Amino acid sequence: MDVRLPVISLFSGAGGLDIAVERCAEPPLDQDGRKGPLSVAVATDYDELALSSLRANFNVPTITRDIRLTPTEELLEAGGLSKGEPALVIGGPPCTPFSKSGFWIEEKRESRDPNASLLDEYVRVVTEAQPEAFIxxxxxxxxxxxxxxQFDRLISAMRDLNYNPQWKVLIAADYGVPQLRRRVFIVGRRDGKKFRFPEGTHSGWSERHSVVDPTKIPYVTAKEAIGDLLPGVLEPGEMLTGEFAELAAEVPPGQNYLWHTDRYGGRNVFKWRSRYWTFLLKLDPDRPSTTLQAQPGPYVGPFHWENVEDSDGNPRARRLRVPEMLRLMTFPEDYKLEGSRSDIQRQLGNAVPVELGKVVVRALMLQLGHLAGPDATRDDAGPEQLSLMP
Structure with a gap:
């Protein structure tokens, strides 16, 4: 019998937050090998391929359907739960309506994308399931x-439910993830107490800030994360071909298409700031990766800093391989993902970096009293100091 606290997972995808939930207190805390007080009781998504990946790693009931057509009662029944019994509702509604990607589409720029209503569906499940907390x-x-x-409506709805929602934009690299990925987390508690976000443990510079905290651990770099995977094994479709393949190969590590403007050392092909930053972007091995995108265009990075050769011996930039993407997203290296390489990138690019999710879940479990250990806002709140509450 599983005595762990049950979790309802919405918009589950391939399971980034689900892994974080089940492993929020790694390493194992007792002789039975339990890695935390939580267990995903039911997961749902409209993407069957992503749920196939989830099922390949989790023994959990899944529902493949649009959340707008999925009654909360069905979720509770599938998880063997009653109203008020779930410890958590977790999930990230599809981010397309709010992402910079596709911002040229007028309805998204003006926030008229109908998928934005999925936030309301999240509120609906929380309202009807009444979990102890949500993320x-x-x-x-x-x-x-x-x-x-949309954002104000979401926050107001959760306030009306007395969950006292708190939100913060977190940079994954600040918590030891080798990726400069910015995501907003919104956390609320049924008892109305204020959730306190944990402090970052790492520090470094990015395009947006240059102040480095010397008291913290330096950012984990791309080379530290994936450098030992070189030379690796080529994957189908990884090599850039077509119109910009030669130009991409000439871009140095850490640079992008701007290398080929009149201000840098490449060819004078592009106008200054005429493309998105990620166009022809290569990883800088000495810095964290930029955000791994779910559905990049054919020339959108980040690409690996090292080129490969085509059949004629010409250098060519290459896309990141599956083992490298798993590392950059801090997924377990043996995590099984279904589909083609592009399918896998879509699933990982849509996911929450596991170590970032774990930090948030762990802090919430500490503050709810389901884990015993230091205060969650202190820098020394490491998993080795935690224990399961009896």
């Missing part, structure tokens, strides 16, 4: 003024 994750763009109506 909602999304892209930073959800907090932009453009989407103020």
């Amino acid at each position: 909602l994750e999304n892209v930073q763009g959800l907090t932009y003024r453009t989407h103020a109506a």
Whole structure:
């Protein structure tokens, strides 16, 4: 019999938050090998391929359907739960309506994307399931003024339920993830007490900030995370071909298409700031990766800093391989993912970095009293100091 606390997982995808929930207190805390007080009781998503990946790693009931057509009662029944029994509702509604990707589409720029209503569906499940707490994750763009109506409606609805929602944009690299990925987390407690976000443990510079905290651990770099995987094994479709393949190969590590403007050392092909930053972008091995995107265009990075050769011996930039993407997302290396390489990138690019999710879940479990250990806002709240509450 599983005595762990049950969790309802919405918009589950391939399971980034689900792994974080089940492993929030690694290493194992008792002789039975339990890695935390939580267990996913039911997971749902409209993407059957992503749920196939989830089922390949979790023994959990799943429902493949649009959340708008999925009654909360069915979720509770599938998980063997009653109203008020779930410890958590977790999930990240599809971020497309709020992402910079596709921002050229007028309805998204003006926040008229119908998929934005999925936030309301999340509120509906929390309202009807009445979990002890919830964790909602999304892209930073959800907090932009453009989407103020949707964001304010979400926060107001959770306040009306007395969950006292707290939100913060977290940078994954600040918590030891080798990726400069910014995501907003919204956390609320049924008892109305205020959730306190944990302090970052790492520090470094990025395009947006240059102040480094010397008291913290330096950012984990791309080379530290995936350098030992070289030379590796080529994967189908990893090599860039076509119109910009030669130009991409000439871009140095850490640079992008701007290398080929009149201000840098490449060819004078592009106008200054005429493309997205990620166009022809290569990883800098000495810094964390930029955000791993779910559905990049053919010339959108980040690409690996090392080129490969085509059949004629010409250098060519290459896309990241599956083992490298798993590392950058801090997924377990043996995690099984279904589909093609592009399918797997879509699943990982849509996921929550596991170690970032674990930090948030662990802090919530400490503050709810389901884990015993130091205060969650202190830098020394490491998993080795935690224990399961009796």
